[in-house]
Amino acid sequence: MVREMMYGEAIATAITEEMQRDSSVVLYGQNLAMTERDPMLRKFGKKRVRLAPISETAEMGVAVGAAVTGLRPIVELWMSEFMLVAFGQLINEAPRLRYMSGGQVKVPVVFKAGYGFAAGWAGQHSNCIYHAMMGIPGLKVALPSTAADAKGLMASAIRDDNPVVYLHHYMLTLDKGPVPEGDYVIPFGLADIKCEGSDVTIVATGWMVKKSLAAAELLSQQGISAEVIDPRTLAPLDVKTIIQSVKKTGRLVLVDQATRHASAAAIIAAEIAEHGSGALKAPIKMVTALDTSIPFSEPLENYVLPNEEKIVAAVKSVLARQAATV
Amino acid sequence: MRNKKSLTKNRLIWMYNQMVRIREFEQRVKRTFVEHPGVIRGHTHLGDGAEATIVGSLATRGDSDLAMPSYRCHGYPLVLGTSPRKIMAEIYGRKDGLCAGFGGSMHLADPEHHFPGTSGIIGQSIAHATGAALTAQVKDSGQVIYCFFGDGSTKQGAFFESLNLAAVWKLPIVYVLENNHYQAYTHISLEDANYQAGDPLSKKAQAFSIPGVTVDGTDPLKVFAAVGKAADRARSGKGPSLIEAKFYRFSAHGNAITVPPVPTQFPEHEAVEVYGKKAEFAAAKKRDPIPRFRSRLIRKGILPVAEAKRIEAEARAEMDDAVQFALASPLPKPEEAVKYVYA
Numbered sequence: 001m002v003r004e005m006m007y008g009e010a011i012a013t014a015i016t017e018e019m020q021r022d023s024s025v026v027l028y029g030q031n032l033a034m035t036e037r038d039p040m041l042r043k044f045g046k047k048r049v050r051l052a053p054i055s056e057t058a059e060m061g062v063a064v065g066a067a068v069t070g071l072r073p074i075v076e077l078w079m080s081e082f083m084l085v086a087f088g089q090l091i092n093e094a095p096r097l098r099y100m101s102g103g104q105v106k107v108p109v110v111f112k113a114g115y116g117f118a119a120g121w122a123g124q125h126s127n128c129i130y131h132a133m134m135g136i137p138g139l140k141v142a143l144p145s146t147a148a149d150a151k152g153l154m155a156s157a158i159r160d161d162n163p164v165v166y167l168h169h170y171m172l173t174l175d176k177g178p179v180p181e182g183d184y185v186i187p188f189g190l191a192d193i194k195c196e197g198s199d200v201t202i203v204a205t206g207w208m209v210k211k212s213l214a215a216a217e218l219l220s221q222q223g224i225s226a227e228v229i230d231p232r233t234l235a236p237l238d239v240k241t242i243i244q245s246v247k248k249t250g251r252l253v254l255v256d257q258a259t260r261h262a263s264a265a266a267i268i269a270a271e272i273a274e275h276g277s278g279a280l281k282a283p284i285k286m287v288t289a290l291d292t293s294i295p296f297s298e299p300l301e302n303y304v305l306p307n308e309e310k311i312v313a314a315v316k317s318v319l320a321r322q323a324a325t326v
Numbered sequence: 327m328r329n330k331k332s333l334t335k336n337r338l339i340w341m342y343n344q345m346v347r348i349r350e351f352e353q354r355v356k357r358t359f360v361e362h363p364g365v366i367r368g369h370t371h372l373g374d375g376a377e378a379t380i381v382g383s384l385a386t387r388g389d390s391d392l393a394m395p396s397y398r399c400h401g402y403p404l405v406l407g408t409s410p411r412k413i414m415a416e417i418y419g420r421k422d423g424l425c426a427g428f429g430g431s432m433h434l435a436d437p438e439h440h441f442p443g444t445s446g447i448i449g450q451s452i453a454h455a456t457g458a459a460l461t462a463q464v465k466d467s468g469q470v471i472y473c474f475f476g477d478g479s480t481k482q483g484a485f486f487e488s489l490n491l492a493a494v495w496k497l498p499i500v501y502v503l504e505n506n507h508y509q510a511y512t513h514i515s516l517e518d519a520n521y522q523a524g525d526p527l528s529k530k531a532q533a534f535s536i537p538g539v540t541v542d543g544t545d546p547l548k549v550f551a552a553v554g555k556a557a558d559r560a561r562s563g564k565g566p567s568l569i570e571a572k573f574y575r576f577s578a579h580g581n582a583i584t585v586p587p588v589p590t591q592f593p594e595h596e597a598v599e600v601y602g603k604k605a606e607f608a609a610a611k612k613r614d615p616i617p618r619f620r621s622r623l624i625r626k627g628i629l630p631v632a633e634a635k636r637i638e639a640e641a642r643a644e645m646d647d648a649v650q651f652a653l654a655s656p657l658p659k660p661e662e663a664v665k666y667v668y669a
Contacts, residue, residue, distance in 0.1 A: 026464055047464050053494060058487030061453020062460055068442045069392070069461040093450055097619035101443050102426035103666035161669035230360045 001181040010032040010147040011112075014154035015074060020046050022072065025158055028052045029059065029076025029112075040180050043178035056086035060111065064094045064163075067109040072158060080115040080167055087132075094163035095138025106161045111152075115172035116207055116257050118305055123293035126301075128206075128258035129180055133165050134267065140164045140188055141234040145209035147177035150234055152186030159185065169206040189236035193245070196229035200315050201245040203268055204229060208306060212255050215275040215311035226315060234264050242268065242324075243276040250281035251318040255306055260288040282318040333385070333550065335570055336630050338428025341385055341546050342623055343637045345377035347617050348401040350641040352577070354649050355417060355431075356401065356592050359581060362653065363589035364403065365418050370431040370590075371398040372445060372577040376504055379571040379617035380470060382549025383472055383502050386557050390467065395474035397446045398430035406439045410648035420655035425561060428666060442654040449475065452501070454527070456488040459497035459566075470560045471499040472553075476493035478509030489566065496565035500556040503527055503568060504543065506575035511596050528570035536566050543571030544615040546643075574610035609617040 005013065019025045019040075021220055028050035033041040040049045041077060052059045056077065078326055083090050094107050117126045134141045140162055144150040157164040192210055195216050205211040211229045216226040227245050231238050246252050254265035265286045274285060281310040290304040333341075352374040358366055373380065380401045384393060400417075404410060408424065416423030417431045424434055435443035442458060445451040455473035462469040478502060479485055492499055505527055507514050514521045520529045524579045531538025537559070541552045549571055556567035578599065581590040593599050597607040623629035 024465075026460075050495070053487070053491055055487035055491055057450075057484045058453050058456065058491045061450060061484055061488065062491065063459035065394070065442075065451075065454030065457020066460045066464075067457070068437075068454065069458040071457075071461045071464060073457075073460075088447060088450060089453065092447060093445055093454070096668055097435075097443055097445075099666045100425060100429040100433040101437075101666075102424070102428040103669075104425065104435050105443055106669040109667075140668075161402055 002178045003181050004176055004181065005147055005179050006173065007144070007147045007150050007168070007175045007177070010151040010179045011154050011168055013179070015149040015158070016040070017041070018155055019048065024070060025072045025074065026050070026066070027074045027076065029183055030054050030078065032076055053059050057089060060086045060089035061093065063111070064089060064107055066099065067107045068097060069106045069161070072108045074110040074112055074158065076130060077111060077113040079115035079117070080113040080129055080290070081124055081127055083111060083113060084129070090133070090165070091104065095136050098162070099138055106164050108161045109163045110157045110166050111163070112166045112168070114170040115167045118294070118301060119170070120296060120301065121294070122296040126294040127266060128256070129262070130165070130167060130234055131258055131262045131264055131267070134237070134264060136235070137211065138162065139235060141167065141233065142188065143167050143169070143205045144170070144232065145172065145194070145206050145230050148179045148184070149177065149192070151179050151188060153232060154186045155185045156188055160188065166206045169208070171207045172210065175210070186232065188233045189238050191229050191231045191241035193227060193241070194226040194228065194230050195247065197225035199225045199249055200227070200251040200253060200318060201242065201249045202228045202253045202255060202311065202315070203242055203265070204224050205234070207259065207266065208255045208257050211306060211308055212311055215227040215308045215315065218308060218312050219315055224315065224319065237268070238270070239271045239275060242272060243279070246272060246276045247279040250279055252280065253287060253311065253314045253318060254284065254286045255287045255311055257289055259291050260286060263288050285314045285318050287314045333547070336626050337385065338563045338623060340631070341381050342619055342629060342634070343641070344381045344405045345546065345619065346638055346641045347644065348377045349374055349616055350645045351400060351404055351413070351495040351648070354414070356577060357579055358649065359591050365653070366431070366581070366590060367419060369580045369583065370417060371580045373398050373401040375506060375574050375615070376401060376543070377578040378546040378619065379502065379504055379543040379549050379573055380474070381475070382546035383544070383553040385600060386554035387549050388468070388470065391470045391472060392442060392458050393441045393472045393474070394442060394458060394520060395587060396448065396451055396476060396479060398476065399434045400431070400443045403434055403436050403439060403441045405419065406436070406441050408436045408441065409437045410645055411651040414648040415655045416525055416651035418652040418655070419657065421658045422546055422650055422651070426662070449479040449484040450618045451475065452479060452482070452488045453484045456492050456497060456499060459492060459499035460495070462498050463495070468561065469498065470557045472502060472505055473499055474502045475528060476503045476509070477507070477514055477518065480527060481509070486533070489534045489536070489568065492566040493536050494593050496563060498563070499566045500553055500559040501566060501568045502553060504574045505570050508575060508579065508596055510579045511599060511600055513596070526570055528568055531568035536568060538568045538570070540570040540572060544613050544618065545575035546615065548621055573615065574613070576611065576614070603614055
């Protein structure tokens, strides 16, 4: 059975179902379960659903210690930048403990946060910082772009025996989509072809998948067939699916809401340059945020972020490059 | 309620034995730098001087309780039952090490012996131990978590955040603040506001409205009484306590940080090497917890001299065996390095 639901609702559904399935899953975070009326609190009780003080280092560090000793904590961090306050726990504790113990312990924890909020949140609450996490051995990073992926990746994140950063995009929260009911788990490291095409490969994550699909629609009206791929997890990263697509299309546009040198796009570009460049008929093109902090005022914010027009222009430039070289 | 009277003669002798074992182990680690230069890489931190606090605390634990210290972590697993062979082999970076050579001195872990692991970053393991206490509470396991850290750690955000959270959630944990008077190389007088004001460091507990007690950390029985009371409180669901155990670290913070090919060596203690306070160091040595506990037990007729000597000889033999075992253990195969990244 498939049910239409919002992206945000799909995440909550996955958490609820996993908490029903496994009593070792606990959920806590700031401004959460504040009254007895809270539905998660009523369903799972005070032991498993908790309000935490505004203490990211303790919230994340406690989750690490709880995970090592047998719980599966989900920490609701709300905004990905709040993790920066406790980046040591994320980067230098959670993914290190298993390795340093010679495989004796595991750290099954989910750090959940929204990101990329392009709605007037200015420089400190709207960033894309996943590049700093995706290269850390021991850590996994998931970025769902649809309601179905949101559910399936959350279920996978909770069941994973490793620390997972689950980043949901704020701009997708209210987007509706079909979501399979019941047990629905999307394996990590499996990219999804969101739209098949033959002229160009576009790789994007999160909100940029939606922008890329809109751009693909505009391009198809002009007779250009774009394939849109969403890696869904940046760690592990499904390079194989991207290479297969590039072998078919010969052209690659990478769309990323992050700034250029702090983007996942730059990493993917390097992988394709080393492992798939034989298939490329034109240089790789990256569409990223401009190298600024995110500005507050709407026209400024729009100016620095990738959009359909910028993606269309990038696709046309890689196609033109091919025409020129042929 | 635990008090000194609850300790049997055999238990008191056990405590002395554990203190001697820790001291002997740490001395063998230190001697390795001289006898086998280059065998120990990286940064090694010794707990000599902390024996009374470690053993006095762990003597109060129940069979399933966990100990979670900082990176100065050799002594605790020795008391919990980890083989000194495996600890020494880990410190030497050998295949038969406790963590197969992946962690080293700072990152010992032995979950089978109630020792889930440590962090090499000051203060961060306080949050991990607090998380272990969350597990105990959620699973209703009846466990108490013994969280050990130094005075330096109490200047970390992780300390303040964890103690507040543990107090709010009433977690079953005892925070044992090992005040060894030096934050790495810096004397406590230069970095602690309570100390500068003439207050005990246990005053920090008042910030979280939890019990805070300062004890003589060179007296295992005083530590036993204070930590035992805090553990009882934790186990009965009343939440955390902070115990400041005051003692003096007898070795420098760690071995000197040298760049290869220069082998690492242990310098003099900071009191002498940095601050030129030979008298301070000599006075601290006079309060060495081990000979004091030894003569006390002998004086009270609990420990016959012959048995004390036997315990000391056995510890020497046990740790000598650990050194020989570690030296004989092969280095790990290089390609093993890609193991254990993900579960």
